[in-house]
Amino acid sequence: MKLVTAIVQDKDTTKLSNAFVKADIRATRLTTSGGFLRSGNTTFLIAIEDERVQTVLDTIQTVSKKRKQYMVPPVGLDAGGEHGGIYPVEVEVGGATVYTQSIESFHQF
Template sequence: MKLVIAIVHDEDAMELIDNLTEGGFKVTKLATTGGFLKAGNTTLLIGVEKESVDSVLSIIQDVCKTRKGVVSMPSPMVGATGVFVPTPVEVTIGGATVFVLDVERFERI
């Protein structure tokens, strides 16, 4: 038995929990906040058989992979005062940090 601790971005958490649950994995969601530059992280605990660690990692990879996204940033209109128009800006989103720990003993009570 292994314990997978996955720290993911909040915006990926719902879909990840959904996909893991559909895959037959039990997920516990811990309320999380990151450090100063990491607000908006969610930590998940997933207990899995050794043989299923790769499946879990593959689901996490699939949902949380680093990708390019576009957000609208307000930027000042040229020549105007106090007028901002939304400008699409490319950002990197996603990413996850995953620890796999060995479980000495596992009990479901």
């Protein structure tokens, strides 16, 4: 057994939880803050058989990897001046920090 710990942005938490359920991966969810990701984040703890670690990593990468997204900036942050319009800007969202560790013994009571 291995322990996979994944820290993801809050905005990806629900989608990732659903992807875990669909892949029959049991993850315990912790509300966390700070660290690698600037905004609020969630930490998942996943104790899993060695041969399924890669599936867990693939699931996390597919759902939560860093990607670009267009966002309309809130009114008032527009630096375009009096005659400038409000244009969507490209922002980076998502991203996951993931590490794996060995488990010595595993029990279900």
